[in-house]
C-alpha cells in the first residue's frame with residue numbers, strides 16, 4: 219500500500235478499502251474467537267519497553283506494516299475486558315454493532331458539542347437521553363442529561379451541578395455525605411471541586427454494605443448544630459465492591475425533609491433497571507435529583523460512555539453555560555440544545571450513536587434478557603458455593619456481584635491464613651492467564667470478587683475457574 223498523498227494525510231479510495239476491510243476482518247475474528255483467547259495480556263514494564271519502545275517516526279512506514287505490528291505486539295498484550303472469564307472490577311461486555319458505530323462517528327469526525335455543529339447528532343443524543351430518562355422514570359419534559367466519558371466524569375458533572383444549585387458561590391460551610399462503600403471517583407470529584415476534608419462525611423455501612431440511615435441522620439444533625447450546611451447526599455445504587463444499594467427511599471425522604479440534593483451513583487448498578495428484579499432492588503432511584511449511569515458497563519457499550527441524568531435540564535445549563543464571543547454565531551434558538559452548555563466538554567465525540575444503533579439493532583428486550591441472565595447466573599453461583607464444603611459466601615449475589623472465599627471446613631485456618639490462601643488463589647489464577655479474578659477486602663477479610671455482567675459468561679466458564687481455584691488452594695494447603 220502506497221502512501222502517495224502523504225502531505226494530505228490521506229489514502230486512495232482503494233487503499234482505504236483494503237485497510238478498512240483488514241481492520242474489519244481483525245475485529246470480526248476477535249469477536250468470533252474471544253471466548254477461546256487468553257484473557258490476560260499482562261506484561262512487565264521491562265517486557266513492554268523491549269517490545270514497543272521506539273523513537274519518533276519522521277519517515278513514513280507502510281500502513282499494513284504498522285497495522286501488523288499493532289495487531290501482533292499491541293493488541294495481543296492487553297487484557298480482554300469483554301472476555302467471559304474477565305470477572306474482576308467491572309467487566310465491559312461490549313458489542314460489535316457499537317464498535318462499528320464508533321468507527322462511523324470517528325470516521326465522520328462528528329462534533330457533538332452544539333446543535334449547529336451537528337443537528338442530527340444532537341437530536342440523537344436528545345432521543346437516547348430521553349430513552350434513559352424514561353427507563354428510570356425521570357420526568358421527560360423537564361429532565362435532561364448528557365453523555366460523558368464515563369462514570370467518573372458523570373459524578374463530577376453531577377456534584378458541580380449540585381454545588382451550584384444548592385450552595386451558589388459560597389460553599390465554605392457546605393457538607394456532603396456518602397458511604398464508606400461509595401466509589402473513589404466521587405471523592406476525586408469532591409476534591410476537584412475544592413471541598414476540604416472537613417466538609418466530607420463518610421457514613422459507615424451496615425452488615426449488608428448499605429449506608430446506615432441512623433448514622434447518616436446523626437451526622438446531619440451534628441453538622442447543623444455545628445453551623446455547617448449539609449447540601450448533598452450521595453447514594454450508591456450498586457456499589458463496586460458488593461453491588462449493594464443504599465436505602466434510596468429513606469435517603470430521598472431525608473433529602474426532602476432537609477432540602478438536600480440527592481445524587482445517585484448508579485454507574486455500576488443502573489443497568490439493572492431493565493430487569494424486573496433489578497427494578498425492585500433499585501426502588502427509589504427515580505427520586506434522585508441527579509443520577510449517574512454508565513452505558514459502558516451494564517448497557518454493553520464499548521468505552522468511553524457514561525451518562526448523567528437530571529430532573530431539570532436547566533440545572534445543567536445554569537451550571538455550565540458560558541457565552542464566549544467566538545461562539546455567538548452558533549448559539550441557535552432555545553429548542554436547539556448545545557450540549558457544550560450542559561457539561562464540561564466543548565468538543566465532544568458522538569457517543570449517542572453507538573447506544574442508538576445497538577439498542578435499535580438488538581432491541582432493548584435483548585439487553586433486558588442479558589441483564590436477567592446475569593442476575594440469575596450470579597444467584598446460581600451463590601447456591602453452588604453454599605453447597606460446597608470449601609467455600610464461604612461473604613456477600614451474597616447482588617446485582618450480579620458476589621464475594622466469597624476459600625474456607626474449607628475440615629481445616630481450622632486463622633483469619634490471617636485465610637487471607638493469604640485467597641490471595642494466593644487469585645495470584646495463581648491471574649498468572650495462569652486463564653481468568654481475571656482478583657481480591658477485594660470486606661470487613662477486614664480478603665475475598666474473591668466476581669462481577670458477572672457479561673452475558674457470554676456461562677456456568678461452565680465459572681465452574682472451570684472454581685475448579686482451578688480449588689486446585690491452587692489444595693496446592694497451597696499441602697505446602698502448609
Ligand SMILES: Cc1ncc(COP(=O)(O)O)c(C=O)c1O
Pocket residue numbers: 307308367368369370371373401403454456457458483484485486487512524
Ligand atoms: C459505582 C461506580 N461509580 C463510578 C465508577 C467510575 O466509572 P468510570 O470508570 O466509568 O469513570 C465506577 C467504576 O467502576 C463504579 O463502579
